[in-house]
Amino acid sequence: MRRWRRWIRCPTPGGPTIGVLLSNLGTPDGTDYWSVRRYLAEFLSDRRVIEAPRLLWFFILNALILTTRPQRKGKDYATIWSHDRNESPLKTITRSRAEQLQQSIRDGLLGDTRANVIVDWGMRYGNPSLKAAVERLVARGCERILFVPLYPQYSAATSATACDKLFEVLASMRRQPALRAATPYYDEDTYIEAIADSLDERLFGTGFEPDVIVASFHGMPLSTRIAGDPYYAQCHKTADLLRTRLRLPRERLIVTFQSRFGRAEWLKPYTDETIKALAANGARRIAVITPGFTADCLETIEEIGQENAQYFFDGGGEAFARIDCLNDSSRGMRVIEAVVRHELGGWI
Numbered sequence: 615m616r617r618w619r620r621w622i623r624c625p626t627p628g629g630p631t632i633g634v635l636l637s638n639l640g641t642p643d644g645t646d647y648w649s650v651r652r653y654l655a656e657f658l659s660d661r662r663v664i665e666a667p668r669l670l671w672f673f674i675l676n677a678l679i680l681t682t683r684p685q686r687k688g689k690d691y692a693t694i695w696s697h698d699r700n701e702s703p704l705k706t707i708t709r710s711r712a713e714q715l716q717q718s719i720r721d722g723l724l725g726d727t728r729a730n731v732i733v734d735w736g737m738r739y740g741n742p743s744l745k746a747a748v749e750r751l752v753a754r755g756c757e758r759i760l761f762v763p764l765y766p767q768y769s770a771a772t773s774a775t776a777c778d779k780l781f782e783v784l785a786s787m788r789r790q791p792a793l794r795a796a797t798p799y800y801d802e803d804t805y806i807e808a809i810a811d812s813l814d815e816r817l818f819g820t821g822f823e824p825d826v827i828v829a830s831f832h833g834m835p836l837s838t839r840i841a842g843d844p845y846y847a848q849c850h851k852t853a854d855l856l857r858t859r860l861r862l863p864r865e866r867l868i869v870t871f872q873s874r875f876g877r878a879e880w881l882k883p884y885t886d887e888t889i890k891a892l893a894a895n896g897a898r899r900i901a902v903i904t905p906g907f908t909a910d911c912l913e914t915i916e917e918i919g920q921e922n923a924q925y926f927f928d929g930g931g932e933a934f935a936r937i938d939c940l941n942d943s944s945r946g947m948r949v950i951e952a953v954v955r956h957e958l959g960g961w962i
Contacts (some may be wrong), residue, residue, distance in 0.1 A: 620871025627869040629729035633751035633759040636712050637776050640739030645692040645896045667688040694915045707909040710942040729962040738776045741868035745783045758792040764908045766800040784906045796957045800848040804952040808945040810859040816937045821946035824901040829853045830885045831906040833871035873913050889922050901935040
């Protein structure tokens with residue numbers, strides 16, 4: 615594994631203006647039917663996300679899914695929505711990360727460099743868009759852009775489609791900035807340590823020792839793994855490193871996959887079925903971590919913290935701890951800072 619704990623050498627005065635663009639999946643603009651429908655239409659029309667025959671999927675999406683699903687998902691979003699900011703936690707956290715990263719750079723994160731580094735952020739789906747973010751960076755003189763999709767594990771449906779969208783934006787520009795995309799960091803020491811320390815701290819606060827720790831990653835159709843997507847293997851590598859770091863046997867920290875929909879087979883074991891089975895088989899205290907998510911969102915707060923917690927309690931479970939994502943905590947920021955520091959090493 616690479617080690618990030620190093621400083622970037624000092625460049626000569628008058629260095630380049632470099633943009634750092636953080637990207638997350640996205641969020642609807644509101645919880646109402648039309649806001650959620652617009653978001654889902656963009657998300658579920660992505661060929662990287664839904665690898666199905668286009669004509670068939672067009673009918674299913676428009677005639678079935680977009681007529682009913684927006685209302686249901688809108689109600690789910692309403693349970694986690696920030697009414698003060700009128701936005702989802704994912705947007706709040708991603709903005710905060712960009713602001714904190716910019717301050718860290720001003721405070722010397724990159725060493726004594728004369729390069730001007732500007733941080734911005736955008737979403738693959740919804741607002742603020744990647745297009746708007748790139749336009750802002752270029753308008754501020756950025757000749758180079760480091761693109762950082764906030765996904766520890768690589769998947770065509772996450773990292774690749776984010777890059778696709780950015781390439782689409784650049785394709786419309788006559789004078790393009792140079793582009794570099796950050797590599798996945800699923801096995802990096804800083805990331806593994808941050809997840810493990812966050813888990814230790816949270817469990818210390820709960821006052822109970824879990825019988826099992828469930829590492830729940832976002833699900834993908836099984837067909838993506840068969841087609842060669844490395845996501846499944848990278849998720850298991852993350853879990854293996856966490857077990858080593860926490861000194862746990864395999865049966866005490868297990869891997870599952872959540873958020874499936876449709877009738878096709880997805881990566882197994884499924885989170886909801888596993889949690890029900892744990893309760894049925896006598897587990898009384900469990901903790902759930904979501905190492906594939908860098909920021910809390912609908913899938914972690916509502917799906918894990920509410921829906922799956924209820925499955926566990928209904929089955930006889932007594933204690934359930936949902937471990938927060940790293941979010942914009944000091945640990946979370948150290949991970950992103952390490953990624954940026956490493957990737958910018960060859961540029962400044």
